[in-house]
Amino acid sequence: MERIERHASHGGFQEVWQHTSSTLGSGMHFGIYLPAAALAGRRCPVLYWLSGLTCTEQNFITKAGAQRYAAEHGLIVVAPDTSPRGENVADDPAYDLGQGAGFYVNAAQQPWARHYRMYDYVVDELPALVETEFPASAARAISGHSMGGHGALTIALRNPGRYRSVSAFSPIAAPSRVPWGEKAFGAYLGADREAWKQHDTVELLRGATERLPLLVEQGGDDEFLESQLKPELLQAACEAAGHPLQLNIRPGYDHSYYFIASFIGEHIAHHAAALR
Numbered sequence: 001m002e003r004i005e006r007h008a009s010h011g012g013f014q015e016v017w018q019h020t021s022s023t024l025g026s027g028m029h030f031g032i033y034l035p036a037a038a039l040a041g042r043r044c045p046v047l048y049w050l051s052g053l054t055c056t057e058q059n060f061i062t063k064a065g066a067q068r069y070a071a072e073h074g075l076i077v078v079a080p081d082t083s084p085r086g087e088n089v090a091d092d093p094a095y096d097l098g099q100g101a102g103f104y105v106n107a108a109q110q111p112w113a114r115h116y117r118m119y120d121y122v123v124d125e126l127p128a129l130v131e132t133e134f135p136a137s138a139a140r141a142i143s144g145h146s147m148g149g150h151g152a153l154t155i156a157l158r159n160p161g162r163y164r165s166v167s168a169f170s171p172i173a174a175p176s177r178v179p180w181g182e183k184a185f186g187a188y189l190g191a192d193r194e195a196w197k198q199h200d201t202v203e204l205l206r207g208a209t210e211r212l213p214l215l216v217e218q219g220g221d222d223e224f225l226e227s228q229l230k231p232e233l234l235q236a237a238c239e240a241a242g243h244p245l246q247l248n249i250r251p252g253y254d255h256s257y258y259f260i261a262s263f264i265g266e267h268i269a270h271h272a273a274a275l276r
């Protein structure tokens with residue numbers, strides 16, 4: 001493992017590390033913000049952030065402005081790249097499949113199955129690495145944006161007890177029923193839609209055994225709102241299952257990191273309260 005960036009930020013450090021992931025069979029980058037308390041050797045709770053389509057580990061750490069709030073609350077924030085990478089890793093010319101579009105699933109179909117195992121990477125390998133190599137405690141929270149919002153919600157719902165809190169910005173709430181999800185799930189998981197249910201928030205809510213409250217932020221002027229995100233399906237599924245949901249629709253905000261930066265402080269405060 002090698003540190004490739006280090007920047008002083010709000011009394012702590014924003015770093016980027018690269019390592020060889022045994023799960024993905026490829027090199028992987030992740031960003032990690034270490035607050036002052038962690039630098040002093042105290043074990044700090046960790047917020048995992050999952051980014052969206054076309055992103056690397058850089059988008060969140062350079063655009064969201066999360067460091068200020070992570071410093072305030074003494075949280076480590078870990079932001080991995082969104083897929084395996086490299087010349088030997090399968091890819092597709094479209095922005096919504098292949099490298100930069102891992103969708104936080106374990107692919108079962110060729111040519112993706114060898115490397116595209118972002119579900120296992122985020123749930124198992126990355127936290128094990130972070131909790132061994134950094135002053136991180138096992139108190140975890142998870143959040144993300146768009147494809148990463150889908151990743152955060154599905155991973156939390158499938159792993160009761162593993163995360164103390166979950167939130168999402170503009171999540172793809174019902175990927176089985178929208179073009180981004182249908183394309184990615186068809187390619188990575190195959191034609192059998194039964195297998196898709198394990199990666200669909202709206203489907204998972206039906207059988208959830210832990211009612212971890214969902215905090216969801218959604219821009220009212222998001223260009224993908226009706227075609228890809230469908231928060232109304234999330235709301236209906238939560239109501240039907242009796243699952244606690246705080247859905248904040250923010251008029252005028254779009255799908256961009258300007259929206260995330262506007263509300264990331266509130267989400268970090270929410271996670272910090274659960275992680276204390």
Ligand SMILES: N[C@@H](CCC(=O)N[C@@H](CSC=O)C(=O)NCC(=O)O)C(=O)O
Pocket residue numbers: 051052053054055059063095145146147148255256257
């Ligand atoms: N057609 C666009 C789509 C890419 C895009 O909007 N990506 C979002 C996430 S969308 C869902 O996962 C994003 O976070 N972009 C990076 C950023 O820094 O804004 C395109 O290809 O541009």
